[in-house]
Amino acid sequence: MKTIQLRIAGVVRESIVDGPGLRHTIFCQGCEHACPGCHNPETWDLHGGEVVDGETLLKRIPLNPLISGITFSGGEPFLQAPALAEFAAYFKKYDLNIWVYTGYQWDQLLNHIDRPGYRELLSYTDVLVDGPFIQSLRTTTHPFRGSSNQRLIKVAQSLESGAVVEWLP
Ligand code: SF4
Numbered sequence: 774m775k776t777i778q779l780r781i782a783g784v785v786r787e788s789i790v791d792g793p794g795l796r797h798t799i800f801c802q803g804c805e806h807a808c809p810g811c812h813n814p815e816t817w818d819l820h821g822g823e824v825v826d827g828e829t830l831l832k833r834i835p836l837n838p839l840i841s842g843i844t845f846s847g848g849e850p851f852l853q854a855p856a857l858a859e860f861a862a863y864f865k866k867y868d869l870n871i872w873v874y875t876g877y878q879w880d881q882l883l884n885h886i887d888r889p890g891y892r893e894l895l896s897y898t899d900v901l902v903d904g905p906f907i908q909s910l911r912t913t914t915h916p917f918r919g920s921s922n923q924r925l926i927k928v929a930q931s932l933e934s935g936a937v938v939e940w941l942p
Pocket residue numbers: 804805806807808811812813814816847848849875876905906
């Protein structure tokens with residue numbers, strides 16, 4: 774893990790808003806979507822945040838039995854897809870589910886599936902929350918989403934069926 778490098782904005786050790794159950798959330802640094810009304814504009818700078826290696830990051834989120842999953846949020850996680858895929862593979866060994874928040878829409882990701890790490894990161898992702906934050910569609914009633922255009926996509930089932938299969942709470 775020491776050789777993996779990730780640029781992060783921060784981590785939250787115990788989150789209940791970034792997916793089901795108690796989760797560790799890793800906020801990636803860097804985003805080019807520039808959604809008006811974004812709640813985390815400090816994560817946009819591609820050169821901001823902090824670069825950490827895998828071991829340092831894992832020390833900050835010591836896994837405990839109460840944690841049910843890991844969430845990669847941002848920023849835009851797919852800007853660092855190869856590194857996140859390696860982290861995801863590591864967490865999977867501990868039977869943790871993986872949620873990823875992206876500003877890309879599902880079809881956009883599939884159209885660029887050959888970009889470095891995309892396929893691998895998706896292969897480890899249980900649920901993808903897709904699409905940009907749209908201020909006019911802001912919601913407080915749709916769980917785990919900032920705006921109602923975003924979907925909670927079951928990745929494996931969607932890839933298998935060729936159509937988006939949504940995760941339901
Ligand atoms: S994708 Fe997320 S982090 Fe990036 S601008 Fe949109 S809301 Fe902000």
